[in-house]
Amino acid sequence: MTDTVFEKSHSEHVEQASSSHDGSGHVANIGTDAHGFTADAEELPKGYYYSPFFLGTTVAIGLNLMGSTGGFALVAPVLGQIAVSLDAASSVIWLSLVYTMGLAVGLTLVGRITDTFGRRWFFIGGTALGCIGAIVSSTAKSINVLIGGQVLVGLSASTGYSYAFVIGELVPVKRRFIFNAIIFIFSFPTAGFGAAISTAFILKTSAGWRWAYYLLIILNGLTAILYGVFYFPPTFHQKHGKDHVSKFLRTFDWGGLFLYTAGLVLFILGLSSGDTLYPWVDARVLAPLIIGVLCLIALFVYESYAKLSQPLIPMEFFRNRGWVASMLSLSLGASVYYSQAIVWPQMTANVYAEGRLMWGGVVSSVVGIGITLGEIIGGGFAKHLGHWKLQCLTVITLGTLFLGLAALCKPDTPGMAIAFMMLATTFVGWNEALVLPICTIVIPDQAEIGTAAGVAGSSRSAISTVASTIYSVVLATRTATELGRQVPAAVIRAGLPADSVSAYMAAIAAGAPESLLSKVQGLTPNVIAAGTEAYRYAYTDAYKTIFLVSLAFGGLAIIASFFIPDVDHLMGGKVAATLSGREKEKYTDRTA
Template identity: 75%
Template sequence: MADIHAEKQHADHVEKVRGSIDHTHGLDAHGFAAEVEELPKGYFYSPFFLGTTCAIGLNLMASTGGFALVAPVFGQISVALGPTSSIIWLSLVYTIGLAVGLTLVGRLTDTFGRRWFFIVGTALGCLGAIVASTAKTMNVLIGGQVLIGLSASTGYSYSFVIGELVPVKYRFIFNSVIFLFSIPTGGFGAAVATSLILNTAGGWRWVYYLLIILNGLTALLYTVFYFPPTFHQKHGSDTVAKFIKNFDWGGLVLYTAGLVLFIVGLSSGGTLHPWKDARVLAPIVIGFLCLVALFVYESYANLAQPLIPIHFFKNRGWVAAMISLSFGASVYYSQAIVWPQMTANVYAQGRVMWGGVVASLVGVGITFGEILGGFAAKSIGHWKIQAVVVITLGGLFLGLAALCDPTTPGMAMAFMFLATTFVGWNEALMLPICTIAIPDQTEIGTAAGVAGSSRSAISTVASTIYSIVLTSRTTTELSKQVPAAVIAAGLPASSVPAYMTAMAAGGPAALLAQVQGLTPDILATGTEAYRWAFTDAYKTIFLVSLAFSGLTIIANCFIPDIDSLMGGKVAATLIGREKDDDKTAA
């Protein structure tokens, strides 16, 4: 009887709010469960709400750590498990799991309820970390990383999981609260990973031990405190079997196959295989055709439960926010690729821990911007102007970073921090707008999930472009500047190939000792030439990132005015416990 009463209460709330739809600026506001005034006293201070908030935050911390902590230790993993080109799959499977999983988590949990998806998802991350931490071969480690990547799609779903539980007017602020949890991993991931390498006997394995702890604790918190609406509270007397039968299985196959093949092809080009190789071209072409077929299928098939509702793409405000989120993240990824390398090759000069801390500036800047933007967004308002200004400033400071050289580390760090802060601010705006500017709040997970998958896919394309340009420019600048410098310093021309080979291997003393005619002074000259050559190569990426900044600015010109939607309505409440009576979770 309690569940039946809760279902009726939930339905009454939805109908009540639907009766007063706001059509201002063409934006509907319906599909809500309650007004904030209708919630029990102390609802937002209850153990269930606070425990759920902690679970969502730790989930994001673990999910960002699945990449931000692992990427800095690739070198140590390669030494421990054997040098192999397949180490790139550690980042590749994470990206694929995240890109595919975000849409699926959003759509499936909108339909079937969220609780068990998030409990099982975080437990899966814990299992993956256990497998990875005990791995003796690269293949086993990659298998564990697959599970970690799939689990990360729950953590990166934070925008709608926390967003639906609070009044719309507080979504930006609560996103910032969740961002606070990601500071140790998303912000200082490189520094934490470097510290684990330097100060623990387990070395790189401690990265995965930490992920075990975070994912395990998150699964426990979800189990104890997270009780969103159940399937029957969402759909009344309908059966799960009916929804499974009507689920968009054709769309699921096209979506998964298309996205996986497309990302695998893009990411393996120029790394695992040459770009002209059929093993690169075939996945890209087939994956792209599958994605085209997906949208044709979703548009014209008579689907009861489409995986990707096409009506989202008829909503200009949501599309603008989704594109801005995707291209804005592409600006961020330019520096996620370049800045750690620039720190190590230009500024660190052997200071390992210092380099790890400085390399974290990109993550710190993004996280700080997300927190600052979330707290300031509603107070500032003027959504379109705010969005255009912050991404313009982010692009401007990245462009200015091209003026830096080996003698200006302080200026480079300042520009990098400011640029990524404003890019993070843009993300703090776009994520909640993707969940607000939709016609039906019962589809909040799908809206955020599709936008998140788009972010991952487009960022992968951008990362590929950055990597191709950087590889080309680095090869050109090193071959042009370094040989000329060391020959002018007195190194015989016949010794240049051996010198370049030794430096490409990291400059070990054993190899350098074999270079005929190499003196300490020549070595110092060559090291300085390397710093300037790398700087000139990295400048190109700063300039390329301006193109993505420009596209983001254009998208932000179409961001909707959401002031009329910033009220006290709540999309979902914690009413999913079997013992609940007519009260929402107090």
């Protein structure tokens, strides 16, 4: 399979398929050509883009992404406050873990299952599930209940992060990038300003962190209603004619589903809990990690050699160089985002904020703002700039360069640090706006667009988790080293007795409460000032290592970009699916 498998004329005849399987196991009762397209742009009904169905669906997809990004971006910045509120310091990290696992597992399942059975009810149900999860979380009185609600929020997020194929299949290929940019605009409040909004909730409302979930209730509930009223993509019977659902349930890849779900959940669970919940040598880390890897290996063997009419993960994707390169560039670029989404807020609080909570919340949003802004710019200008491989190479190289330059920043250069972080994440977001749609364009059969985007999205989550774990381990090691090396020497020079250093360090580690600081013998204003300054420089040196480590992941993304294909010959006016609207309802007479 090559990158030019459907380099045929766009005038190719579209024929009505009967209710029988074609060579790929795909069944169609709607008019499709050899590559899964249903129509040309010129064949769309008049007023298609202005119809309530298309506009309502577009808004639903945008709000869905806003709520899905909010499940992480609104919650992650206030984990400390949640831990204090529910007395759950040791287990609050599970809120991030279950979200990541739900998203990683759900993306492939949503893509593959809805490719087969139709999308409408899965997206209505998925967003309703997110609403229920947010209700459970917002009313939780214990951390276990809150984690349970967050599991539902994470699973629901897989619908929002499926935007690339949900909107992509409804518009001509040449317009997929610009419509992705439109969807990214919707996500700006949560993906961009999530940390600032969460900080405002803490500082300005009596409900505090619970308002993050109140907002998710509103977004998910409204999205479910909009999908129900306006979203009418091809149904199961439009896809498969007179065939019954039971037939596809019998032949569905249940073995692959088990191996995929078990493998990915156990792998991410083991990887994420190492050195955060338990030591790396603990059986509670090693057992799920090893079993998860074995399940994933077994999955690829099973999918490669078992005779499956509906494989969960078609192995031909991994023989498609363009898809693999785009997926890797997407995943490695996202590794930068997820690592900095964790590191940058810490650096802001420990080095630059100096007690200014709201300022720190706003500046912590720079990563999200940069990524989202880059996605909007990239989607908006992608087709006009063309030269896809060169464009991807340029933006990921610039993103990597500026992130590496952030290692030059010092405690007294917050402006430079903000500028470098903003530039780096903007270019990384631009890269994501290019490579994710490319993952849906280079596949030979558009009937599998959901599967292609879903597998790429799951790979993005899994690879990002590996990268984030590496970043976290390196940061923890470097922080302990730098604090132990710089802070004691600084406070002793300022006059603190050597035998008081351990008490001083313990007090600072606990948040510097007056009850502990008052017990530190020999503590003076000069010592406090010297210690504060030493902490800032020690943290800066620790974070500097992370920026340098990021060069390795950025470098791999640059290498992957050399293999991204130019897709100009594929940027035609073909449409993979259309909205039918309610039965007997007509579009307006306005032209599309």
